[in-house]
Amino acid sequence: xxxxxxxxxxxxxxxxxxxxxxxxxxxxxxxxxxxxxxxxxxxxxxxxxxxxxxxxxxxxxxxxxxxxxxxxxxxxxxxxxxxxxxxxxxxxxxxxxxxxxxxxxxxxxxxxxxxxxxxxxxxxxxxxxxxxxxxxxxxx
Numbered sequence: 001x002x003x004x005x006x007x008x009x010x011x012x013x014x015x016x017x018x019x020x021x022x023x024x025x026x027x028x029x030x031x032x033x034x035x036x037x038x039x040x041x042x043x044x045x046x047x048x049x050x051x052x053x054x055x056x057x058x059x060x061x062x063x064x065x066x067x068x069x070x071x072x073x074x075x076x077x078x079x080x081x082x083x084x085x086x087x088x089x090x091x092x093x094x095x096x097x098x099x100x101x102x103x104x105x106x107x108x109x110x111x112x113x114x115x116x117x118x119x120x121x122x123x124x125x126x127x128x129x130x131x132x133x134x135x136x137x138x139x140x
Contacts, residue, residue: 002089004096010048015092016040017085022076036076037084039092044069053100060099071095 001009022036043049043057043065058065065071073095075088111119 002093004093005100008048008053008096008100010041010046014041014046014048015089017088019081022084033081035079035081035084036074037081037088039073039088041071041073041092042069043071057096057099061095064095 001011002015003009016039018038018040019034020036020038021034043054043061046054049057057071058069061071064073071092073088073092075084075091077087078084
């Protein structure tokens with residue numbers, strides 16, 4: 001069991017791991033050993049997720065989830081498969097925690113008096129600069 005939040009744990013059986021050859025530097029090791037690890041998790045069909053949690057994950061991780069509702073997380077940073085497997089699980093937990101985190105509501109604020117003055121001052125400065133670029137005698 002992988003604990004995501006205190007009220008959500010995902011069974012190891014729901015995660016599928018696959019290993020393949022990793023790219024990048026590493027000498028002959030890269031050509032022989034499958035160290036790149038890909039974790040796949042079926043968000044759409046997971047029995048561990050409530051409908052609300054599923055909706056949050058599908059919405060917030062939309063760019064990482066396929067049309068079939070499958071989330072893929074890849075790690076090829078380390079030179080060993082075991083280290084990459086650990087890294088991919090850590091990244092998966094991190095992604096789900098971020099996706100399920102409650103967003104604090106935005107509290108609308110008003111600009112301060114100083115901020116308004118600063119904005120007007122900068123606008124007047126820009127106007128003066130633009131006015132100085134005009135041809136002499138070309139008035140509005």
